[in-house]
Amino acid sequence: MLRIRTVPRLLLSAALAAGALAATAAPATAATTTHTSFEDRLRAIPGVTVTGVTDKGGHPLYSLTITQPVDHRKPRLGTFEQRFTLWHKSSAKPVVFYTGGYGLSDSTREPTTILDANQLSVEHRFFGPSVPAGPTPWDKMTVWQEASDEHAIVEAVRPLYDKGSKWLATGGSKGGMTATYHYRYYPQDLDGVVAYVAPNDAVNADDRGYERFFRTVGTRECRDALNAVQREMLVRRDTLLPKFEATAKEKGYTFTNTLGTTDRAYEFAVLDQVWNFWQSGSASQCDTVPDAGTVSDDDLYTWSLDHGLSIYEDSTLGANSSGPYYRQAAAQLGWADLAFKHLKGVRNHPDIYQPNSVLPADMRTRYSGKAMHDVDKWVRHDSQRMLFVYGQNDPWSAEQFTPSKRDSYKYVVPGANHGARIAALPAEEKNAATETLRRWAGQ
Structure with a gap:
């Protein structure tokens, strides 16, 4: 069972805070007026609505929704509005695509800080208000459907950034899993993934x-x-x-x-x-x-x-x-x-x-391990540019992804719990991981 009394509660609190920000967004400040042309282009994206804009560290933080199909294989079955935010610094900088795997959180992530990047943060389908009207079709909340949601967001927003801008996905715990699933199904979307404390239950019966x-x-x-x-x-x-x-x-x-x-x-x-x-x-x-x-x-x-x-x-x-x-x-x-x-x-x-x-x-439902087995096999043998960070004393780090040998890496933070971060690695490993991120980002 995923223990959600600590990290996810913070994520959910951040999501509520982000929702409140969107609902009461202040008028554009001096920091945002310099991005008027960018904002105009953002507002012109079909299916995307800018619900608010505020200042974060001297750069605009946009609150947005995108119209998504309930079922990407059968769009006629209806749609829902999925929330996301975009902290925009420069069209020439890399973009960190962050998913917490739960409700919306736009807290600044470690790769964003390391790379001084833009950050796009998305709410997972069927969490918070990102749900269709009427009874929720839980059978449509699959890892592929969410990956397809995120693919649609990448396709919508990527044209606003320079052709050479790199996109890296990140997330912690369930967010790290979600980033990995996105990469598995749409590897062309991303230039790499940094997944923190991401459990890999490839064989559910084997504990x-x-x-x-x-x-x-x-x-x-x-x-x-x-x-x-x-x-x-x-x-x-x-x-x-x-x-x-x-x-x-x-x-x-x-x-x-x-x-x-x-x-x-x-x-x-x-x-x-x-x-x-x-x-x-x-x-x-x-x-x-x-x-x-x-x-x-x-x-x-x-x-x-x-x-x-x-x-x-x-x-x-x-x-x-x-x-x-x-x-x-x-x-x-x-x-x-x-x-x-x-x-x-x-x-x-x-x-x-x-x-x-x-x-x-x-x-309640029945379990199928087909998707987890497929993802595990792909990460081991076919993936590239993946970096996993685990905590030595974190129970969720007990079943780990094994990255391929194709420019991919795994680090375990000594003594760390579910909050393991690159910054807490021993100096040599910290420097190596940081250099890897910067190289993937073209820096």
Whole structure:
């Protein structure tokens, strides 16, 4: 399961902020008036609407929508408006095409900073307001359909930039996956991809990489302490479940449409706890792990809330917030179905740890691994100019893409979690990765 209580929540918050910016965009400033001819050309693109423009660092940030077919193979089935933004600096500079894989975020990405580039940021189809009217056709939210959305945006916007301008795609986590899928289906769109902490669940039934990660991450003492706390959370279910229910009541959380009961929601949250600790935390926090044998109920529950006990509830699932991700995971992306051997005998719901559990009935689906197998094979053998960055202590980095030998590279940031970045690599590797990006960008 993709743990979305940290990075994706930030992405979604940024998307809401970007939407608010678009709705209340200020008149063009002095910085934007110098780009009047560019803006006129932008406004003239068929199917593209400029919904607002504001200033970002002395350059115009355009908020836009583009009319996309619900099904690129059958355009007659209808359309929807997909949001994107364009931070324009110069038609001669490279363009970084960023997708977070969720709602819209126009936060400045690391490759954009390294290259002093323009940045085009896109909202993934069927997240936020980028949805068709009426019931959402979830079967049309495939990796190929989104890649085709992004291809349409590239084709629409590329003519505004110089012929020699290079285009590099980037994204983190699900965004890194999305950038990779775009490149697989439309390699002519891009001059390279920089994918951060992008999971590669090429064989969904094979979770040995994840199991190996949890057997080796950090120190044995830390792993044992975390496993003991996780088990104790279920051993003390009778006394801790009322605390969980009180939290849910205080926050207004419900579980009726997705997980069903508070007991199921509680167990699901506990199963995610150790994963979340490593995804967002660090080995330096191991000293905070309480002694499972002596810690009080109150202290155990409070520590867990602060260290990985993410609550999955109706308002952020289904068609809302992160729900569309779980539909994608259930249908194509895959998930980690961990064995949890240390929890034997204390689980009430042994089959709960899979994405359909957090989806309403009308969004549940069957998994097909065809697309993931195809992408994995292409990245290994046929791709070129791909750079992957992973975190040593990030559970999502346990199943990685293997780049080809065709001007492609993979780096692992020592001690890093799901926020691994090029800037945190050892100096020699950082310099090599940076030089690679600049070479791809023609700098």
